[in-house]
Amino acid sequence: MQHQAGNISKTGRSATIPIRFNLNGQKVEIAVDPTERLLDTLRYRLNLPGTKEGCGEGECGACSVIIDGLPANSCLVPTFQVRNRIVRTIESIPASSLQPMLETGATQCGACTPGVVVTANWIKENSGVLASHSMRALMAGNLCRCTGYDGIIDGLEKWLGRDGGRS
Amino acid sequence: MQRLEGLSKLSGVERYLDDEPLEGPLKGCLWGMTVRSPASRGKIRSVSYDPAFDWSQFVVVEPCDIPGPNETYLIENDQPVLAPGYVRHMHEPVALIAHPDRALLRRAVASVKVEIEPDPPVLDFRVAPRPDQIQRGNDNIIKKLQIKKGDVHAAFARAHRIIEGEYETGGQEHVYIENNAMSAWIEDGPNGDVVVVRGSMQCPYYVLNALKHALKRDESRVRVIQAPTGGGFGGKEDYPSTIALHCALLALKARRPVKIIYDRSEDMAATPKRHPSLVRHKTAVDKNGKLLAQYIEVILDGGAYVTLSPVVLSRGIIHAAGPYSCDNVLIEGKAVLTNSVPYGAFRGFGAPQTIFACERHMDRIAHALGLDPLEVRRINLIKDGQTTSTQQTISDGTDRHALLDAALRASEYDRHKRESAAFNASHPYLRRGIGLSTVLHGAGFTGNGEVYLNSKVDVGATPDGKIEVLAASTEMGQGTNTAFTKIAADAAGFVPSDVVIGTPDTFRVPNSGPTVASRTVMVVGKLIERAIDDLASQLGQNGKPLRGPVLKAAITQWHAANPGKELKGRATYAPPPNVKFDDKNYVGDAYATFAWGVCIAHVEVDLRTASVRLLDFTSMQDIGKVINPVLAKGQVQGGVVQAIGWALSEDIKFKDGGMLNNTLTNYIIPTSDDVPPIRVVFHETPYRFGGGGAKGVGELPMDGPAPAILNAVANATCAQAMSIPLTPERLLPLLPA
Ligand code: FES
Ligand code: FES
Numbered sequence: 001m002q003h004q005a006g007n008i009s010k011t012g013r014s015a016t017i018p019i020r021f022n023l024n025g026q027k028v029e030i031a032v033d034p035t036e037r038l039l040d041t042l043r044y045r046l047n048l049p050g051t052k053e054g055c056g057e058g059e060c061g062a063c064s065v066i067i068d069g070l071p072a073n074s075c076l077v078p079t080f081q082v083r084n085r086i087v088r089t090i091e092s093i094p095a096s097s098l099q100p101m102l103e104t105g106a107t108q109c110g111a112c113t114p115g116v117v118v119t120a121n122w123i124k125e126n127s128g129v130l131a132s133h134s135m136r137a138l139m140a141g142n143l144c145r146c147t148g149y150d151g152i153i154d155g156l157e158k159w160l161g162r163d164g165g166r167s
Numbered sequence: 168m169q170r171l172e173g174l175s176k177l178s179g180v181e182r183y184l185d186d187e188p189l190e191g192p193l194k195g196c197l198w199g200m201t202v203r204s205p206a207s208r209g210k211i212r213s214v215s216y217d218p219a220f221d222w223s224q225f226v227v228v229e230p231c232d233i234p235g236p237n238e239t240y241l242i243e244n245d246q247p248v249l250a251p252g253y254v255r256h257m258h259e260p261v262a263l264i265a266h267p268d269r270a271l272l273r274r275a276v277a278s279v280k281v282e283i284e285p286d287p288p289v290l291d292f293r294v295a296p297r298p299d300q301i302q303r304g305n306d307n308i309i310k311k312l313q314i315k316k317g318d319v320h321a322a323f324a325r326a327h328r329i330i331e332g333e334y335e336t337g338g339q340e341h342v343y344i345e346n347n348a349m350s351a352w353i354e355d356g357p358n359g360d361v362v363v364v365r366g367s368m369q370c371p372y373y374v375l376n377a378l379k380h381a382l383k384r385d386e387s388r389v390r391v392i393q394a395p396t397g398g399g400f401g402g403k404e405d406y407p408s409t410i411a412l413h414c415a416l417l418a419l420k421a422r423r424p425v426k427i428i429y430d431r432s433e434d435m436a437a438t439p440k441r442h443p444s445l446v447r448h449k450t451a452v453d454k455n456g457k458l459l460a461q462y463i464e465v466i467l468d469g470g471a472y473v474t475l476s477p478v479v480l481s482r483g484i485i486h487a488a489g490p491y492s493c494d495n496v497l498i499e500g501k502a503v504l505t506n507s508v509p510y511g512a513f514r515g516f517g518a519p520q521t522i523f524a525c526e527r528h529m530d531r532i533a534h535a536l537g538l539d540p541l542e543v544r545r546i547n548l549i550k551d552g553q554t555t556s557t558q559q560t561i562s563d564g565t566d567r568h569a570l571l572d573a574a575l576r577a578s579e580y581d582r583h584k585r586e587s588a589a590f591n592a593s594h595p596y597l598r599r600g601i602g603l604s605t606v607l608h609g610a611g612f613t614g615n616g617e618v619y620l621n622s623k624v625d626v627g628a629t630p631d632g633k634i635e636v637l638a639a640s641t642e643m644g645q646g647t648n649t650a651f652t653k654i655a656a657d658a659a660g661f662v663p664s665d666v667v668i669g670t671p672d673t674f675r676v677p678n679s680g681p682t683v684a685s686r687t688v689m690v691v692g693k694l695i696e697r698a699i700d701d702l703a704s705q706l707g708q709n710g711k712p713l714r715g716p717v718l719k720a721a722i723t724q725w726h727a728a729n730p731g732k733e734l735k736g737r738a739t740y741a742p743p744p745n746v747k748f749d750d751k752n753y754v755g756d757a758y759a760t761f762a763w764g765v766c767i768a769h770v771e772v773d774l775r776t777a778s779v780r781l782l783d784f785t786s787m788q789d790i791g792k793v794i795n796p797v798l799a800k801g802q803v804q805g806g807v808v809q810a811i812g813w814a815l816s817e818d819i820k821f822k823d824g825g826m827l828n829n830t831l832t833n834y835i836i837p838t839s840d841d842v843p844p845i846r847v848v849f850h851e852t853p854y855r856f857g858g859g860g861a862k863g864v865g866e867l868p869m870d871g872p873a874p875a876i877l878n879a880v881a882n883a884t885c886a887q888a889m890s891i892p893l894t895p896e897r898l899l900p901l902l903p904a
Pocket of ligand 1: 055056062063064
């Protein structure tokens with residue numbers, strides 16, 4: 001697909017460079033300002049506003065995406081850096097798979113939630129990491145001010161089919 | 168029942184204001200930003216616009232563009248919409264600018280120079296102001312309140328012991344993950360143009376009142392719509408009125424739609440926070456620890472304008488004596504003006520501050536008398552038939568002693584205590600300890616507040632036989648829509664899918680009061696039940712209400728017989744019988760009812776680093792009836808973790824009255840790895856006048872954790888900390904050498 005530059009760039013500079021990358025399984029060609037954040041490219045140019053901005057400085061994880069199989073904060077990544085890489089966003093995760101997270105109360109206001117789900121889904125797909133890291137440590141990059149985290153951790157347990165017997 | 172909008176939030180489909188395409192009413196939208204004061208007090212000498220920008224391309228709003236009074240409508244209307252020649256706090260709004268290009272706008276705003284001729288600011292609320300710092304009355308006091316019961320002085324004279332303590336709490340930033348966001352546009356209406364404001368907010372009618380006042384319009388020409396709101400915690404109670412006004416003023420001047428989205432640093436620096444507090448206790452006790460007299464002095468930092476401080480102070484002093492019975496109580500409270508950003512609503516609204524002091528003090532009483540903190544609570548906990556500090560007789564049937572015992576069991580208090588002692592005896596530098604707090608929280612508005620609010624709810628009956636709840640109460644994550652659906656479905660005898668929640672839009676929903684004060688499910692939920700009764704009675708015979716399928720059939724029949732007409736049930740607040748409060752003297756029923764709780768914290772302190780780690784936390788609560796177990800538990804866990812942050816790490820640093828650490832990099836809130844699982848246990852004593860039997864749950868979880876944690880730290884290390892946040896820097900000097 002081909003995308004026109006929108007009118008809401010945060011940087012507002014005109015010099016752009018063309019790049020290609022794979023976004024949620026589809027090829028994307030786009031010309032970007034070298035300083036534009038991936039977060040803004042996704043939200044304002046590619047119409048994928050599921051990725052949220054919470055802090056804009058790599059602390060909250062609301063903007064979490066997966067780049068070449070690893071979680072990243074898209075507010076810290078200049079878009080040109082994803083040239084020829086594979087980017088996955090919350091939009092790639094089917095709602096139908098999220099029932100376990102719903103049942104445990106993994107979302108309240110929802111502002112942190114897409115980022116939480118992206119990280120949780122990554123843990124689910126790479127559950128080997130749980131051999132060496134606790135789930136709470138792995139989720140520590142996603143700040144949530146509503147749930148107190150238990151709903152998220154329990155939801156992930158359930159999603160992994162481990163339905164942990166914790167009260 | 169599962170959270171209604173849960174799957175759309177989980178899958179990233181929910182659209183918050185910043186996520187919306189600039190189409191429909193937002194077509195051709197400009198971005199708006201605020202020019203702010205660089206100083207905390209002084210006369211504005213000049214506002215200069217850098218000639219490098221072509222300002223004809225920008226829309227600029229200054230105080231002269233405000234059609235009505237330059238006031239933000241709230242309790243005293245002393246806060247200007249834009250500083251009228253004089254600033255009273257750092258980051259105070261001075262002018263507004265809009266432009267279609269967001270990046271260019273940022274640069275333009277950064278280039279505007281505001282020059283201030285400084286006057287001496289008040290930056291420490293604990294110190295009496297000098298004459299040149301007086302800015303209100305002759306003492307800078309925003310509000311003074313007093314509660315008096317019995318004769319404190321006589322009781323002090325015959326006391327076994329008198330125990331004194333001074334406790335301090337810091338400010339707290341809300342850190343809702345969705346920053347403030349507002350949009351405004353102009354529509355045609357029958358009485359002329361209509362200013363429409365849509366955005367992230369808790370209280371649409373507060374915003375409406377503010378717009379009516381400063382834009383000089385009646386409510387047929389102002390419309391407020393809530394957008395999906397990504398958290399509030401009190402932080403989106405009053406401040407959205409300011410942003411809504413800013414957005415509307417720009418839209419009116421530009422005659423184009425305008426959007427204002429704060430980024431995190433602006434949101435943290437410029438919007439209200441929890442009131443810092445200083446509370447002094449002087450308590451007379453007998454040798455068993457029975458409270459004979461409590462003298463409590465509460466001082467709150469109000470910030471630069473009155474905003475909500477009188478009400479926060481009121482709630483603070485009403486909760487200051489804790490859930491105890493004492494015959495002689497004197498509580499004196501004041502909120503003082505300083506030149507910091509005005510402090511505002513935050514979950515608990517003054518109660519966490521005073522309960523922190525009270526519960527820390529109860530432990531210090533125990534310590535001074537050589538008693539177990541548990542015993543001191545046992546003999547003082549209020550029993551049915553006894554009275555609170557405002558002389559309200561408690562008779563709700565809750566057994567607070569049973570609640571305490573159940574909490575001890577659930578938390579395995581005795582085992583943790585035993586094991587901690589053994590652990591401490593053998594470990595070189597880690598110390599474990601356990602602490603508790605017993606708390607109460609009044610649900611709904613204080614005193615006659617609910618009567619003055621006179622809240623209303625409508626329920627519409629749709630042609631397809633559904634019920635639409637029309638209330639101004641907002642969903643901001645706490646589960647309003649889901650709880651309302653359950654309450655309405657139960658009341659009508661419908662399945663949840665036959666209930667629709669109408670969007671809070673002041674053109675469509677009546678004023679059901681603000682979404683604050685743990686009142687939504689209890690007060691507004693009850694109104695929904697009564698509005699459904701009204702609807703069901705209109706359709707029934709001889710006023711006998713219909714329910715279930717019969718009601719559904721009657722609705723569709725009515726619509727078939729009255730095509731195009733509206734069918735609605737209505738309810739207006741009626742106070743429960745025998746609830747009386749004397750607002751002037753603070754005597755009587757301060758709340759229609761209270762919710763009760765017990766917190767138990769088990770901590771580990773590292774003597775080398777002075778860091779505190781929670782090992783275990785139990786929150787036991789009697790909230791009437793639990794409407795939705797998953798959502799209620801989530802509310803408690805979220806509140807507890809927010810309180811843990813307030814207690815241990817959230818430390819606002821100021822420089823010249825401005826927040827220095829206004830980013831999430833150096834304002835530290837808890838992560839999943841900083842907190843243990845929070846054990847939540849509910850105790851249910853249904854409350855007859857609450858929706859579905861519920862009492863409020865929103866705020867109570869915030870009250871107990873901080874003192875329980877500090878009590879546990881004292882138990883572990885003997886460090887008697889008196890102020891929060893208890894950061895390592897504050898704890899280290901208190902630790903035994
Ligand atoms: S917005 Fe990227 S980490 Fe917070
Ligand atoms: S659900 Fe609100 S911040 Fe996580």
